[in-house]
Amino acid sequence: MADSQMGKDVSIALEDGYSDSKEHVYLEETFYILSKKNSVFRVRLTSKGLSLTKEAEGKKKEQTILLRDIIGSKCMRSKRRRPGASSCVCSSLVGSQQLKVVDENSGDLDENDISAYLYIYAYILKQSRRTLKRERTTITLRFRSYDKYEDNNKEAQKWRTTLKCLIAGRSITSVPPPNDKKLLILLNPKSGPGKARELFQTKVAPLLQEAEVPYDLHVTKYAQYAREFVRTRNVYSWRGIVAVGGDGVLFEVLNGMFERLDWQQALAEVPLAILPCGSGNGLSRSICHVYNEPYIPQNLTGPTMALARGKTAPMDVVRIETKTKIMFSFLSVGWGLISDIDIESERLRAIGSQRFAVWAVARLVGLRRYKGVLSYAKIKDVSNLPKPKQPFTLSHSISQDGALDSPDAEAFIDCDEHAEVFTSAANGKHQRVDSWYSVNSRRSAFFSTRGSEYHSVTSDGSELRSPVHACMHGPASHLPSLMSQLPSHWVHEEGEFVMVHVSYQSFIGEDFLFAPQSQLSDGVMWMLIIKAGVSRSQLLSFFMNAGHGTHAEGDNDHIKLVPVSAFRIVPEGSEGHLTVDGELVEYGPIQAEIFPNIVNILVPDNK
Template sequence: MSMDVDITPRARKVLVFVNPFSGPGKALDIYQKRVVPTLAELDLNFHLIITERAGHAKDVVKTIDISEWYGVIIVSGDGLIFEVINGLMSRPDWEHAIHHLPLGVVPGGSGNALCCAINSHNGEPYKDNILTHSLFVLAKHKIKALDLVAVDTCEGRHYSFLSITWGIISDVDIESEKYRSLGNARFTVGALVRIVGLRTYHGRLSFLPCEPYRCHTSRSTSCSTWEPSVNANTADVVTSQPKSRSLSCPDGLGDSATEEVLRSRLQHGGPADEPLTPVFPEEGGGDLETVIANSSTPAADSTQLTCDSPSRGDAATPRPVETALLPPLSDPVPASWVTIEDNFVTVVAAYESHLGPDIIIAPEATFNDGIIHLMFAKAGISRSSLLKLFLSMENGSHVNSPDIEIIKVKAFRLEPITPGGVIAIDGEKVKYGPIQAQVLPGLARFMA
């Protein structure tokens, strides 16, 4: 069944959020000069909210009457999209809200990953004049399904649409924010600094693969293999997958039939849980100028970072969705999962093709494939190879590199052992510590 739905402009209005401080600070200008004329051309009524602080858009969408709006348009970067999604998922009627309020995105940030992915999948340019082409895509009036990923952290539950990053990729993303005025060039500057001052991180990565997984044991401290099993704990969640979907998990996350099965298993809000207080050490890092001095590879520390109480707590967004694949963060992962313990340069979980105009992180990813594209590079990679890896991400050819391993998974857990790193969800820094995630196929809607 096609997930495309025509959205004919109706009497309802579009809610437009503009973050005046996103990216190079031009979002308001973009709104006035480009978005308003486009919406007028489309004969759409709209209501503008200029965000006044972080969390403003999240608070607004928590309380709006969904029936009054036919969509939300976000003129900003990926951070505001993350906010709006998590605001919708905080509502008591989250299932209705996330399904019936499609998101439209207009690039106003510095990375604009989702806009790049949307334009790319529509055959539109995304490097030059991304704005014009994004408005064109928006004007086509199509709604499509978008996978979300439920993410448990020590501070609670988040819902992610783009990526989870650890190691050099998140270091670069977060540490280079001070160079936001450079636009996308900030990532290049940050990457060069980080490659010079290369750090590695010891940790444990566990995952439930879509396909049989064989360990590359020569470079792993420890690893287990995985073969499909009738006992795999996915069997009670999913139905069979159309064989034509070559990128899909074999047992079926990602198609609309599966979505119906999953949706029928979703439960509305459990009791509000206590927020968690992490017990791991203070975060390290620092500004770019001090990165090199502080960035020698830390010795592997066998003390695993933990949350100090069970992970059902939620300081972020309520946990209304039953994530059948995820045990509590404080419990061991199921025996059927693969676990690798090693020293990593980076771990990236991506569910969109792009992380920005110059990073095609998961070329095979589509918006509703029901797959987390989990990739990692281990310690031992030379600086020159790492630089080549970064450069090859511009066209996605890093996927062929022997220095990176890429696995399609449904769920994973990352347990950092090295203290003092950065973990980012959709480019937003979260509390550093254990984190786990499960894909929720096609839960959201977006305008494409």
């Protein structure tokens, strides 16, 4: 049994690290490991993170768990032992799997253990062979300086509250910062290979539980469901809107927001986000690229941490006009080869992103050419553009007084009241607790929706639609009407094209680094032009180099990448595909212009 003055225990595997003596220290304690004689941990909670110094046999080892890698914490109590088990509290520390802890309000508590346990959850960036990845780490602090559990718990809660304030970027108080607003999560179960539900349940929900981020999950039931939802609901009641699926779900959300009369205020106060569960996942891949966040397909740790931390950054949007529609885009506009591959490979969506590579081979064999006129306003110097706004931490909306301003919305606030809804409470029980000594990633996490509120669809299978005729709002165009003459300084190219593809993000797919220089908010669209006459070997080299962003480098008369601020495509004939953010639009004249800093998007806290 440990000496009574050895008041606290800690278990964690330390690696080489460092601590900054100039950082502000909020809390500092000394902890002991009973199973290792003369091992002392000095733990400090600082403005930088959790600083740990191990002292053993005259040697020191230091590590700092960065604040931006810590997702949340929870106070626990030890679990009641089985009859016949050892009555010595400290003996459970000898074996790594013996000590069990449960939630504070559990009915299975060990009343003989007066200790309070603080679990701190972190996802630390670590080098794995050639790439970086996040590894789940659980730091466990045992508080037992006092003779009563209430006093030990008070000390643990002080650490927990301070940590929550630091994570939230709030002033340190004795009361945890409020977390009264939920995330609105719109999940498309048919995105990509159809694994969005499973990925959310196993990858996203457990992390949001650890971060104590409440959410409302709505599963989409039909095309344009997400669009109608954000157009007709009081979006100010949520702290952010998250699209779970492919880029198409966010395309619906974005355009639904622009169909609101209060679009400008809504987009300013309610940030958007995407969790990549589709085939292309271009925007999510681009965000990770810009913010140095590891991107691993079907591993949603980084994007989910962005939801929990609440850091936002501005993003450009592009206003697009066709003969019959106006829409807004965040990713790309395509005509020709890449759009053909995107649309025609839909029949292979069950194999995920591999469908694009398979269909690219087919399209290279049967190469098509398209006649038309391409016009664009070229940006002469991309280095002289205005700098993007700096990211900021999301704050709570105080406008609207809980009321929706759109006159069309009032009658349809509950237009999908029978839809499938899951509700996660901020103080809900954690469904999965790791072992006492766990400091490594759990590879088989599982989250159950048991205890969540659930409403199934109507029994007769009816699909509810909003009868409101939507009207597109948004910023006014600076361009002439679609059929009018363009300004004289525009560049005009007429002839046959294999494709024209315009992107405003760095990636248009998980493995396609389209525009390496692109930022989320730089006011630039990158137009890739491939003219007829290009050889199949050149196109094959183009696709092979796309993963490295070198597809448009070198001296090539047929392939070029041009920075533009606006463009117009007028194809001849009626055969071909035009896509916006991977969605098929009517074939015919189309023009677009970029509007900087219109949308706020949730981003990783790594840059």
